[in-house]
Amino acid sequence: MWRDLVLAVGLIGICAGGLALFLKTAEVAGDRRSGVPAAVLVAVAALGVLAVGLVVTRRGRAPVRNRASARPAGLPDDPAPAPDVPDVGAEALDHAAVDADGFEHAVAALCARDGCTAVEVVGGAGDLGADVVAVTLDGRRVVLQCKHYAEDNRVGSQDLQRFGGTCFTIHEADVAVVVTTSSFTAPAAEYAATCGIICVDGEALAAWTDQLTPAPWDALTPDPTAPVA
Template identity: 55%
Template sequence: MLAAFWSTVWPYLAGAVVLGGAGAAAGWLRRTDRLVRGRKRQWREEDAIRTGHRSLAAVDAMSWQDFERYVAQLCRRDGCTDVEVSGKSGDLGADVVATLADGRRLVVQCKHYAPHRYVPSGDMQKFVGTAWLHHKADVAVFVATCPFSKPALALAVQHGILALHRDLLGQWNTGTPLPALLSLNGTGQGDRAHRQCRRDTYRSS
């Protein structure tokens, strides 16, 4: 009787085992494929940063979270260690924190704005109020995908914050190391005609 029961049941058990194994194998293959694709994507992104092949148009197409991660990757490229990305609101201006190659503490505020906009003085005021006292920065950088308003730029220069506007971001993106940009604070935004041309180009694209 037991033999008859087993002869009836075992094909179903064997089938269940086979199906379970096939399902597990398929799940493993899907996970492996995702990991491989993710590593390839990360490699391409890091290679684009190393070689300066990422365009500012590609940066404009990022989400603000991707932009913060992109800035963190640029910091790593330039020899920074202990690089951390906040990735959330309420960080009091410290979107990226890191240690520069010479040991100084770096605090970065990131703003992913449309190229035709300006960083207002209010944004800079907030960062001035937290970068040195709250975050204990040795080097404070405000990086944006657009220019800074004149009051915002004046505040940055007055308080020793690197206002890394769109033109300087383009230089950083194409390989100029961050420490080399510190002495350029307050320069490089171009004249009024240059900025109007940039706005017209963005609006027509």
Template identity: 65%
Template sequence: MAVPVRAPRPVRRPRRFELRATAVYFVLLAVLLTLVGTVARTAAAAAERRPAWAVALALVAAGAVVAGRRGGRRISAARLARRAAAALDEATMTAVEVLDAPSPAPSPASAPAPDPAAEPPAGRDGTERTLLLVDPRDPFDSVAPVEQAVVDTEEIAYEALDPDEFEQAIADLCRRDGCRDVDVVGGAGDLGADVVARTPDGRLVVIQCKRYCDANRVGSQDMQRFGGTCYTVHGADVAVVVTTSDFTGPALEYAGQCGIVCIDGRDLLRWQEGGGPRPWEHEFPAGQETLSEG
């Protein structure tokens, strides 16, 4: 009688020890044990709150054990442990393969665009380098210099200024129009001179500033006091009275006799806007003599 020969079991070669695989194995094992403990803790808490459910579950478990034994299949704790270990081992190897897989190289379309506001890269010596945007197709292309914008003189509400600010504003107009050696000399003992300057052609301009309201006009007495000092004391080539309001008739008559240029509020606005002649460019009517010429 021939005895059947059992097929030899395949001999599993021992797997080489790998630190990463072992670490992943224990991490998965810890997760599995944590889940088992959580389930057990939840079942215990449910049994405390609802004892009837616990009795029912125990009876169901006992019936399952009895049925398994009657069917000839014995529940083996060792077999369950081996199956769980094999499944855990497979999960470990899958995780290691995923970690070892090379990451895909970024495509050129997904590469980040350079930020023009970023700081320029530094050279080998640590100094910063300036990046010039030049058209590579034109070797003679260069960075064009930025043209300086022409800034117009800002319109000023001269009536809202105090006397000192008004004198400074008139001095700024003289500087804007090319005068040299502009100086604000107004104050106590100024003898009628508030601003003195040299015109572009070298003449001395002496200006008296009267910041008056519309109802207060420059009278003949103010004009006579200035006319007595502008030429004889200050040696003016051009004498000017500038006001934010207007002049009385006698004041204009005296100014015409002495050759004093009168700039009222309207003339001041035209001077500020550049639409009228500058005070030292004023022309008197033909035949009118001035005190300086006499």
């Protein structure tokens, strides 16, 4: 900006100096021929206007740098936001101190603690039975339904049948799990066993939380040390 201003002032000064020199020379020489001084004056003035116009045009065409063009070459693009990783602290795992929505997050935290990736709470209206989804270390997709019930409110066969109708066909689960703070009725447990759904009642949930037992999906992993029948 300052360089352009100095250049414009310099050009105007040159034009003014040339004009003054010409007038002085014409006065000394006594050249009074009509039309010549006027023509020269017009030419000099036109050159001055042209010079200033060129500076202004050059300045107006200066490229405008946006944030992307001003970024130094060689630097990587802004990193993508980090995925939302569930908290796996003791407070996050305390399913006894939460409501139904908090229970889903507590179960998600258990999945993350035990090595699952892509852990996501998806429960809500229209969830079709899936409250938490995750992927185990060996690549299996786990779909969990969470039942935050009082101890005297047992999970019945109707609950299992609704989940059984969507967990494999709709949610494409490799491992389907129903986790509850209460217990399961005998028909519900029987249906789950028939469909291959893992049931985790309140007692098993406490053992899982305290790491006294392996994660539910590990129950489906064959023990390589077990004798072959």
